[in-house]
Amino acid sequence: MDWITHSYMGRRGVAKGHAGREHQLTEAKQGAYRYVYGPYAEPVLHIEPGDVVVAETQDAFEGKLKTEQDVPSEVLNMPFVNPQCGPIHVKGAKKGDVLAVYIRSVLPRGPQPAGTTALITEFGGLVSTGTTAMLNPPLPERVKKMIVTPEGVQFNDKITLPFEPFIGTLGVSPEIEAVTSLQPDYWGGNMDLPDVAPGAVVYFPVQHEGAYLYVGDCHGRQGDGELCGVAVEMPATVTLQVDLIPNWAIPGVRLETEDFIMSVGSARPMEDAARMAYRDLIRWLVADFGFEESEAYFLCTQAGKLRVGNMVDPKYSLGASIKKAYLG
Amino acid sequence: MDWITHSYMGRRGVAKGHAGREHQLTEAKQGAYRYVYGPYAEPVLHIEPGDVVVAETQDAFEGKLKTEQDVPSEVLNMPFVNPQCGPIHVKGAKKGDVLAVYIRSVLPRGPQPAGTTALITEFGGLVSTGTTAMLNPPLPERVKKMIVTPEGVQFNDKITLPFEPFIGTLGVSPEIEAVTSLQPDYWGGNMDLPDVAPGAVVYFPVQHEGAYLYVGDCHGRQGDGELCGVAVEMPATVTLQVDLIPNWAIPGVRLETEDFIMSVGSARPMEDAARMAYRDLIRWLVADFGFEESEAYFLCTQAGKLRVGNMVDPKYSLGASIKKAYLG
Amino acid sequence: MDWITHSYMGRRGVAKGHAGREHQLTEAKQGAYRYVYGPYAEPVLHIEPGDVVVAETQDAFEGKLKTEQDVPSEVLNMPFVNPQCGPIHVKGAKKGDVLAVYIRSVLPRGPQPAGTTALITEFGGLVSTGTTAMLNPPLPERVKKMIVTPEGVQFNDKITLPFEPFIGTLGVSPEIEAVTSLQPDYWGGNMDLPDVAPGAVVYFPVQHEGAYLYVGDCHGRQGDGELCGVAVEMPATVTLQVDLIPNWAIPGVRLETEDFIMSVGSARPMEDAARMAYRDLIRWLVADFGFEESEAYFLCTQAGKLRVGNMVDPKYSLGASIKKAYLG
């Protein structure tokens, strides 16, 4: 794609946005999946900037919710959920660099119905949870299976929704922490942000030698906020082109498509995630696009967009974006 | 427009969505503008269901920020900001009914530059305020004027943004309260939600005999969140077609366009506004579209949209919506 | 009491803290109780600085929950709850002044059991509400009656709690708003803060000519946060000594006892209420006690106290205080 040439990855990446060698990260190659983002696991793959990784991800339940009769509380075993492929070691990556991940495709794999959503006790945006702790009785558990193909998500007999796949959990390792793959943070992780989709380049601030890229938790589609906490979860084949941008100090995750740039904030309460995202976007406009700070603040006020990724995970993730066409 | 026939207003309104008599609510007719949404002011206009009102609104600063040299803290006099037209008495409206307001047009009026944005001390989404109270020094005050026409908003010499006007503050009176026009709530008010735009029908739960409709605070355009607290404020000519739907119990503001239905929540922290909006949307799907509750919860999870109206007012306003095409 | 001589009321009040004429504000004299704090009602009493008011308040349910068999949702009629005595007009009070209210006593009145607590649907700190809107089923409604005397609150057969009465709702009118008596704000109102108790002087920033003092909603005692939303509600006889401090610009409610000074913040989320309270306390230390700002910030860090008044009302109220003994 042409715009990639002019993207940050194309202009500043070690591989200039060119694809290198392709690696297959199959289930067999992965072996045990990972449940934390951290530096303590041995890499399952070593790649160089520019290399392409084709990874076989599991769904967030590691395939344990097989039928609509399954009961989540009986088959899931916390904290062993949201399994991740990785870590993938990227040669030369070090703290202070940025890992660029160009998402080339996300496709469902495995038997149909490939898609799963569910009501999990004490989890979700509209129920009492372990943190927004209430005394109200819980809702009944429920599992819903959906056929998911590139032609659509068969929500039920009457409703088919567009297939708009993306990666729920993607990022690099923290420096010394190992954090549950359920949590998003400045290094990425479980952002559940639908913009992390084919066609986007996502930028992560490297914290640890080799970056240690993780990926998992693909979704066939999702509404804003991932309301009940469980999107159209599916096992997937994910194709990622990875590049390395040396010496780019960014405080958190950034993202770029042909049309817009976006900063991501992950925090609670939700307004703090919005503040993080917008402040970083303003600083980005000042640093790279010649804006005076108050002018950038005004521009985001009049033309910024907010995307609510999730309102259910340990931190909520929001993306603040602005169209490239508005940047003068 | 054809879809109006099939809207709630068209199907259940007293006037069946048909336009009645047109009323001019000029500056002269309005006289003193209003700074609270409440039942204690005398109506400036009495209308019947179906009537059309053409109102001359002031900008949020009542025109006091005339040049970029004006200093907000010197010319503004709290709490006398965000002046409103109204109240407009709607014949037959009573508690338990819904006032339907079909927005036909919002156009800038008065001399150019008609648009104003500003940095106001202790106000905005990315600064210390009276509630998110910090010890950090404030940003300098600043006023920015912009030419606003239907062809666009001239943000600066290099950037012209699309003209996408809407009404920042619109609603009905609470039952016994009189609340600052700076605040949004279940009766409407200062939602600063860009979907309250030409082409939409907005539904308000009537609290007081005659509904007491207020309108003001139009914007030439605005980004999600109204980040610095001040959109492209402009004096405007607003054309509203008002109808009355008897006996429709809704807990807060709802909205409808040709393509989607939306519930609005206003609260802090932001996740509570999102919860309010989504819960009402789910209950709407259950009550009117035949969904079982968990199925509606799943559908909003996979296909709901969240619009962050404002993240700066006394309550944040978010709209949760779903496409009519997805309702089966 | 001696310390009153050295209080703000004693030093700067028009009446120098001396008690003047006593007024009886009986149920009969009050007539209709009030459900908003606002300037639109006619005063029921006119007093002068220094005067003492003995008011007969109703409980928050206006006595409608008479037995443990009563069902709140059947007998309560929103928004007509939390009835208030007042408004009381204080001669000479104007915007920019402070109304000082010295609470001399709060005693239960009427037949026993005088105390009532209850579980109200969609209300309380540990249940789904209209704002923290969940889909979980509600808890059953329940009413609990308790004998309340100066000797104690008979919680049940086994447990008697100390009688530690205070005023749940107390304050002055906003300038142009009329706000439900359920809400606390910078003018006071429904703070539900146990420090608003006999022996304290509470300071309110006057917004409207005559101040328009309101009082109601007394509690026999309450834990921090008023967890289920309903304290030991009781009808009471309240004795207040009212004074006027001219030209004291305070941004919200302040409070003083013999031992400490306190600033009150009311906001959501709860950290914002804490920030408001602590920031005002720091500014108070700087303005009146000779502290440099960072030194005051350090002192509050090491010696400040936070009292969570309520975590259930439309805004949460917290008091930040510091012992007078620590002020050097």
Place this chain on the structure above:
Amino acid sequence: MDWITHSYMGRRGVAKGHAGREHQLTEAKQGAYRYVYGPYAEPVLHIEPGDVVVAETQDAFEGKLKTEQDVPSEVLNMPFVNPQCGPIHVKGAKKGDVLAVYIRSVLPRGPQPAGTTALITEFGGLVSTGTTAMLNPPLPERVKKMIVTPEGVQFNDKITLPFEPFIGTLGVSPEIEAVTSLQPDYWGGNMDLPDVAPGAVVYFPVQHEGAYLYVGDCHGRQGDGELCGVAVEMPATVTLQVDLIPNWAIPGVRLETEDFIMSVGSARPMEDAARMAYRDLIRWLVADFGFEESEAYFLCTQAGKLRVGNMVDPKYSLGASIKKAYLG
């Protein structure tokens, strides 16, 4: 102390609350301090239930802020702050058990002035931070040193505050995560809660074989909320008696003194921490003290206390408590 016999530790601990062998965990024995709570480090000490550990903790800055002329941003190196002693392996501890830690003493050690507080850029309860991200300019950095002895904390020339020491950071390892020692959570960590003080027994839910106890970050005293983010930090000698309670399922940290029991919640926003704490306290009353749930809810409403530990760390920590005397 007699009450220990009747405490949970005394009644249900493997060692019945009796002190066993004493271990010295000196600086030399500790070697490198730890910056995460996790299972990936090798234990520095192996103990048995009942054993006593005397640990030499560093202050939160590892002694790098030596004078008031030091500049935090120049000498601190994130994330290597808040150094911890440990992990300490407790024989027999396994997931599903509770580690009981009886705090016998916390005494300052090292040269005077032993106490340090500071203003750190982008950190604190009343300033813009990385999460509550504002555009306002920061406050100047500042370091303040204080002499700290059991006789008092010399805040400045005029003010001496009581010595009321406690442990800021204490807890066990998560199961698979390794989390920064700056963060509190259900396993303990950086709660900065002044009740974690000599005379208290703190209960932690074991997640990992051997429990892996960590301790550090002692404070000479602290106000509620730890407002600027930095208490009276001091290197300390800490004496802990550790016991093990098999098969006690608790969802987070609990605490007991002679007079009260307390549940701790750590979350953002602050009301969620309060909800977690109070809900657990109610469930505790139901499980162990014979209360029906609504009766426990009422009792906490009328007699519960909330302590705001910190309002500055990645999660805020609050303790909800009730006097043992009120439990009938």
